[in-house]
Amino acid sequence: MCGIVGLFLKNDEMRPQLGAMLTDMLITMTDRGPDSAGIAIYGTGGDGVKITVQSDDPATDFDGLDAALTDALGSIGLRIADTHAILTLPADKRDAAINLLKARGLRIMGVGEAMEIYKETGLPRDVAARFNLRDMGGSHGIGHTRMATESAVTTLGAHPFSTADDQCLVHNGSLSNHNQMRRRLARKGVVTQTENDTEVGAAYISSRIAEGATLGEALEGTLEDLDGFFTFVTGTRNGFGVVRDPIACKPAVMAETGDYVAFASEYRAFADLPGIDTAKVWEPEPATVYFWER
Structure with a gap:
């Protein structure tokens, strides 16, 4: 339905x-x-690119994520919301960030200047x-x-x-x-x-x-x-x-x-x-x- x-x-x-x-x-x-x-x-867009990622084990997968991304890409924004994390970074770092996130086993939910996607099983x-x-x-x-x-x-x-x-x-x-x-x-x-x-x-x-x-x-x-x-x-x-x-x-x-x-x-x-x-x-x-x- x-x-x-x-x-x-x-x-x-x-x-x-x-x-x-x-x-x-x-x-x-x-x-x-x-x-x-x-x-x-x-x-609101205009602050760079947002990448929303998801993990089934956020306590493990998001531990140290901020530091790893900063070491590889420089200054970024990172906000964790339950099983999702939302990264904000310069547009020219978009592809490098996605490759790094995938290498860490994280799932890309959505990418964009303005869009954030949140989805999970349950009511x-x-x-x-x-x-x-x-x-x-x-x-x-x-x-x-x-x-x-x-x-x-x-x-x-x-x-x-x-x-x-x-x-x-x-x-x-x-x-x-x-x-x-x-x-x-x-x-x-x-x-x-x-x-x-x-x-x-x-x-x-x-x-x-x-x-x-x-x-x-x-x-x-x-x-x-x-x-x-x-x-x-x-x-x-x-x-x-x-x-x-x-x-x-x-x-x-x-x-x-x-x-x-x-x-x-x-x-x-x-x-x-x-x-x-x-x-x-x-x-x-x-x-x-x-x-x-x-």
């Missing part, structure tokens, strides 16, 4: 509330998929508490609570999936040609890390954008090149987008006010949003791309 939420803030004064609003929305969707959960938060309520998501601010974010169908219940199998800087995807549904698309992407040098079909969708969208497509064009391409039933919600540095397959059998609803645009698998996730009683609320049309950018 799975549950998706997304929130794009038009009103900058609401940015400190983003994490709290997204967390409440995601917890409301718990019964759509209670095995794992995750959120991507887009905060949304518990995952949110572990990372203190309520206190996180930002301009927009997307979240997902999962009911595993096509791959195991693992941290790496949880959403969101990121396959390019400041880009990520959450998905409700199932792709029937993901293995074919996986091979097609591999021939272009785009290699996925898990068996999850959502990662293939994320890789497809990011590869199209890397080839020069806009976010809207990349989402339109999913309707031609990806088979199955799906609702995609994708985040980028400047906004977020939504697309449903031509049959649109998975539930979806959107709401828009002067302050925000919100997406959820069910309307009840909007219940506590400010101004929802006067919002424009609609069901996104099948095979139609919606996106908002700054």
